[in-house]
Amino acid sequence: MTGPVSPAPPLLRARGLTRRFAIPKATLFEKARTSTALEDADLDVAEGSAVGIIGESGSGKSTLVRLLLALDAPTAGSVEFDGRRVDAAAGARALHWLRRDTGMVFQDPYASLDPRMSVGRIVAEPLWALGLGGDGEPGGEGRRARVQDVLRQVGLEPEMADRFPHEFSGGQRQRIAIARAIVHRPRLLVGDEPMSALDVTVRAQILDLLADLRRRDNLTLVLVSHDIGVVQNLCDEVVVMKDGRIVEEGPTEKVLLQPQAAYTRRLLASIPVIDPGSAAS
Numbered sequence: 001m002t003g004p005v006s007p008a009p010p011l012l013r014a015r016g017l018t019r020r021f022a023i024p025k026a027t028l029f030e031k032a033r034t035s036t037a038l039e040d041a042d043l044d045v046a047e048g049s050a051v052g053i054i055g056e057s058g059s060g061k062s063t064l065v066r067l068l069l070a071l072d073a074p075t076a077g078s079v080e081f082d083g084r085r086v087d088a089a090a091g092a093r094a095l096h097w098l099r100r101d102t103g104m105v106f107q108d109p110y111a112s113l114d115p116r117m118s119v120g121r122i123v124a125e126p127l128w129a130l131g132l133g134g135d136g137e138p139g140g141e142g143r144r145a146r147v148q149d150v151l152r153q154v155g156l157e158p159e160m161a162d163r164f165p166h167e168f169s170g171g172q173r174q175r176i177a178i179a180r181a182i183v184h185r186p187r188l189l190v191g192d193e194p195m196s197a198l199d200v201t202v203r204a205q206i207l208d209l210l211a212d213l214r215r216r217d218n219l220t221l222v223l224v225s226h227d228i229g230v231v232q233n234l235c236d237e238v239v240v241m242k243d244g245r246i247v248e249e250g251p252t253e254k255v256l257l258q259p260q261a262a263y264t265r266r267l268l269a270s271i272p273v274i275d276p277g278s279a280a281s
C-alpha cells in the first residue's frame, strides 16, 4: 500500500520545553520559590537549515540551547534529535550518539577551555571521547592531522596546537572553541554567541566557513546572537525570545524587515544593524 509520504521529521524538535530554577531561600522559614527561565517553548529545526535566536539578556536563550543539547534537564517538555528522545538525565554514556552528531560553542570562550590542556588536546578531545580517528587511519596521526586542518579552517596556525589557552586573545580562544565544536564533523552545530569576541575580518572568515560547511556537509546551525548581521548573513529562520518565551519566529527576512511583535521591533531598534546588502537607498 502506498499512503501519502510523511514529511521528514525535523532534525531537532522541542515541545513544551520549560525550565524553572529554585531561588535560594533567604531565611530558613521562607517558602521555596522558583524562577522560570524558559516557558513552554516549541522549536523545529530542519536538517540543513540555520536558525538564529535573538532576545535581550536574560530572555532564556542560553537555557534553551543548553536544553536542546541535553546539557541541562528540562522541568517539563521534551527534545528529540533525529527522531530520538534526548534525555539529559540518562548520563554521558547514554548520550554518546547525541554528542557524536552535535557540537557546541559556549558563550564564554575562556571558561569552556581547560587551561591545563594544550590547544591541540582541547580541539582533539571530542575525537578521543567519541573514538574517532580524524581524517586518516584510526589513531593519533589521523587526529593530529584533523586538528591541524580544523585550526587552519578557523584561521589559526596549526603550530598553535602546542600552546595553551592563556596564550591567546579572546577572539583566538573563541576560534579554538569553534574548532573544537566542528572537529568531529557534527550534523548540528549550536553556538551561544559564538562570534561575539571576533573582530570584523575574522568574523567574516568564520561566517564563510560556516556557510561552506552548510553547503558542503549540510550542517545544521542553531545560533544565539546579538549580532543581527550574523543572523542575516547565516540564518534562514529567526526565533525571538523575551522573558523565557518565544514571542516571534519566522523566515529571517520577514522577522527582521517586518517584525510582527512590538517587542521584536523594539529589540531590533536597539541593536545597530550594519547591513550594506539591504540598506535603504
Ligand SMILES: Nc1ncnc2c1ncn2[C@@H]1O[C@H](COP(=O)(O)OP(=O)(O)O)[C@@H](O)[C@H]1O
Residues within 6 Å of the ligand: 021, 022, 035, 036, 037, 038, 055, 056, 057, 058, 059, 060, 061, 062, 063, 064
Ligand atoms: N543556573 C541558573 N540558576 C538560576 N537562574 C538561572 C540559571 N541559569 C539561568 N537562570 C535565569 O534564567 C533566566 C534566563 O537566563 P539565560 O538563559 O542565561 O538568558 P540569556 O542567555 O538569554 O541571557 C535569567 O533570569 C537567569 O538569571
Ligand SMILES: [Mg+2]
Residues within 6 Å of the ligand: 061, 062, 063, 107, 192
Ligand atoms: Mg546567554
